[in-house]
Amino acid sequence: MTPLTATAVGKRYGRRWAVRDCTFSLPEGKVVALVGPNGAGKSTLLRMAAGLVRPTTGELRAFDTPVRGRIHPDVSFLAQDRPLHGHLTVREMIRLVAALNDRWSTDRVEEMLALQAGVDRDATIRTLSAGTRTQVAIALALGRLPRLLLLDEPLSDLDPLARDETLRIIMAEVADRGTTVVMSSHLLADLREVCDHMLLIDDGQVQIDGDIDDVLARHRILVGPAADETAVQGALVSATRTPRQTTMLVRDPQPTPHGWTGTEPDLESLVMGYLRAARDRSARRD
Numbered sequence: 001m002t003p004l005t006a007t008a009v010g011k012r013y014g015r016r017w018a019v020r021d022c023t024f025s026l027p028e029g030k031v032v033a034l035v036g037p038n039g040a041g042k043s044t045l046l047r048m049a050a051g052l053v054r055p056t057t058g059e060l061r062a063f064d065t066p067v068r069g070r071i072h073p074d075v076s077f078l079a080q081d082r083p084l085h086g087h088l089t090v091r092e093m094i095r096l097v098a099a100l101n102d103r104w105s106t107d108r109v110e111e112m113l114a115l116q117a118g119v120d121r122d123a124t125i126r127t128l129s130a131g132t133r134t135q136v137a138i139a140l141a142l143g144r145l146p147r148l149l150l151l152d153e154p155l156s157d158l159d160p161l162a163r164d165e166t167l168r169i170i171m172a173e174v175a176d177r178g179t180t181v182v183m184s185s186h187l188l189a190d191l192r193e194v195c196d197h198m199l200l201i202d203d204g205q206v207q208i209d210g211d212i213d214d215v216l217a218r219h220r221i222l223v224g225p226a227a228d229e230t231a232v233q234g235a236l237v238s239a240t241r242t243p244r245q246t247t248m249l250v251r252d253p254q255p256t257p258h259g260w261t262g263t264e265p266d267l268e269s270l271v272m273g274y275l276r277a278a279r280d281r282s283a284r285r286d
């Protein structure tokens with residue numbers, strides 16, 4: 001069953017569209033990187049998928065059920081602001097969330113917390129660091145035993161060790177339970193380690209939706225003489241230039257022209273190329 005499909009989904013706040021005409025279908029049991037520049041609409045899309053925000057147009061379906069104002073029982077969502085009750089202890093918070101969910105595994109939460117260094121069950125939530133709060137929130141999200149896990153910037157306030165622990169937990173979750181994970185992040189090097197699929201959105205619209213290896217294989221970074229740009233055939237995504245040399249990210253390129261070098265991009269340079277194109281488009285509009 002498809003974990004999440006979007007059909008012509010849009011969300012308008014006042015006169016501005018945060019998300020526009022998004023159509024995609026996510027593969028099951030994969031880790032999906034949701035990437036895009038600040039303000040692209042990533043959080044809005046995730047909040048709509050979790051049933052917290054209603055689309056203005058179109059429809060989202062989780063496991064073939066329309067998402068209408070409530071979270072699907074098989075879906076867990078980690079919001080960017082990590083909504084936990086600051087006055088409760090970790091232990092009390094676990095009990096509270098357990099009482100609110102029909103399907104729940106405290107063992108699962110404990111198992112996750114045990115993998116993360118330094119989470120004191122008797123500490124009051126408000127005294128925890130932002131990173132530890134994130135780890136607690138992820139463990140609580142897994143306690144619902146989701147088949148689809150939506151994580152909004154799960155790595156943003158974690159130190160490198162905690163990031164590594166969290167990524168391991170996510171990978172184990174996918175391997176053990178076949179959970180589909182959607183993870184928004186700006187930390188592209190980390191995403192490459194765990195993600196199979198990417199959804200790149202810019203200005204509320206899907207720019208890339210595909211298996212990461214396939215997407216990378218369809219692109220080339222071409223470096224060559226600035227005076228000879230017309231030799232390059234293919235869809236230009238973006239370019240940077242010095243007086244003598246041009247570096248281009250090109251989709252579906254023809255064979256590399258004489259005098260140019262062509263290499264497959266890594267995830268970071270691919271996304272950077274698309275972000276640069278997005279910034280240039282937005283600068284032209286202003």
Ligand SMILES: Nc1ncnc2c1ncn2[C@@H]1O[C@H](COP(=O)(O)OP(=O)(O)OP(=O)(O)O)[C@@H](O)[C@H]1O
Pocket residue numbers: 013017018036037038039040041042043044045
């Ligand atoms: N509740 C809201 N009311 C009005 N505008 C909103 C609201 N939520 C989001 N927006 C606007 O919608 C657009 C998309 O925002 P969103 O937070 O979804 O982007 P994002 O890709 O998650 O950004 P970031 O990477 O900075 O977290 C932005 O222009 C934002 O200002």
